[in-house]
Amino acid sequence: MIDWTVRQTICGLDELDALGGAGVTHLLSILDPExxxxxxxxxAPPKRRLTLRFHDVILPLPGMVMPTRDDMSALLEFGRALPERDPAHLLIHCHMGISRSTAAMVAVIAQAHPDAGEDEVVAQIESVRSKAWPNSLMIRHADSMLGRQGRLVAAVSRLYRRQLERHPQFAEPLRQGGRIAEVEMAEAAEG
Known part of the structure; x- marks a missing residue:
């Protein structure tokens, strides 16, 4: 595992109240625009807080707001403010705590640990949130912005593969929900 003094929590909206007293110092909220x-x-507000607003989509859909490079830039700037030596508790949440929040944590950890391998970064996320399915558009933005040359996308594809091996019933709802590209990434991922 990556050695980092920052405690990491990923959750959904329904878990937030239970974490109110958990000593969160940095809070990143990713919410639907409405x-x-x-x-x-x-x-008890955290020391730093950022709220981003976009839907959990990877393709343009009517009435939906996609995550942009500007969103990722704000997210990465927020991540740069995390202390390197002092203990901190970073909480990232989205609606379900599965896709946008896990993609955000992948980006923050990959940025904080530029020498860490991409599979190590993804394994860290998976250890924090076992049901992780990072939003692939956010991952593509992060990969490009952090100069990971497709390696972060490939590591997330391997995570998708593992998730579908454990939960094959997820494939059809993903296909129907406009996320067929992520299922295809899982199918094409090598071991």
Missing amino acids: QPEPASFNA
Whole structure:
């Protein structure tokens, strides 16, 4: 595992209230554009907080806001503010704690550990959130912006493959939900 003083938590909206007293110092919220700001953490706000608003999509769909490079730039800037030596607790959440939040954590960890291998970064995310299925568009943006030359995308494809081997029933809902490209990435991933 990656040696980092930053404690990492990934969750969905329904888990936020339970984490209110967990000593979160840095909070990244990724919400649908129409989603109200959660009240969790208002009583004890973290040192730093960033809210991004876009839908969990990878292709243009009517009425949906896609994650952009600007969103990823803001996310990476937020990640650069994490302390290198002092203990911190980074909480990233999205609606379900599966796709946008795990992609965000992949980007933050890959940026904080430029010498770490991509599979090591993805394994770190998987250890934090076993049901991780990072949003591939966000991963593509991060891969490009961090100069990972497709290696981050390939590592996430291998994660998709492992997830579908464990949960083959996920493939059809992903196909129907506009995420067929991610299923195809899993199918094409090498061991």
